[in-house]
């Protein structure tokens with residue numbers, strides 16, 4: 001019997017972050033800076049669209065007092081694509097309604113990944129159990145995890161303890177280190193669309209050259225050593241090599257737009273703005 005896989009991938013850019021390169025690259029000089037895209041991934045699966053990661057919480061960025069509390073870092077700046085709601089606009093551009101997203105997978109709970117979760121109450125949200133426990137704990141906010149993004153009793157949490165298939169062709173892989181319950185995603189495409197697939201590292205590896213090719217640890221870590229973070233990248237590289245899939249870094253300013261165009265072309269969509 002043919003396996004069932006993902007039938008389409010749409011990559012989204014839900015904003016940008018201006019930040020020191022050392023956030024992504026352990027040991028980089030303090031003055032070096034990058035503008036990194038904020039990723040989202042839409043997957044058409046058996047049963048409907050699954051969204052991986054949700055971008056920023058715009059409400060917290062547009063109110064001056066909340067912005068000072070949650071996005072007041074003197075060294076990093078969050079940038080939205082425009083005056084509207086990035087998720088709604090990105091989905092509208094792809095011709096998909098928010099209501100058509102039937103489940104969400106979260107790589108982790110950082111503010112640039114979990115901030116749009118409020119749009120998806122009542123729908124299954126796949127996250128690692130230890131990530132949510134950390135997010136609801138006392139030291140989350142100092143690590144850029146904002147409880148207000150996800151502490152809503154209406155969320156339908158589907159909490160995993162390790163690797164798990166969250167939808168046909170979509171497998172979460174626990175890659176703890178960047179945060180205590182960070183997960184990456186292996187996406188297997190359906191044979192009907194030519195097969196193959198991708199491994200989306202998300203923040204287990206921000207940048208292709210430094211984090212993946214050179215195996216330099218990401219700079220942002222919670223309760224983990226650089227060695228532990230590099231070990232997770234090696235694990236993802238092994239999975240990718242075994243399947244013959246590209247390993248896609250989470251915040252690469254060159255890789256993300258290039259892959260956005262490539263997937264749009266493959267699936268016959270107009271390229272993202």
Ligand SMILES: [Zn+2]
Nearest residue numbers: 108110178203
């Ligand atoms: Zn992160």
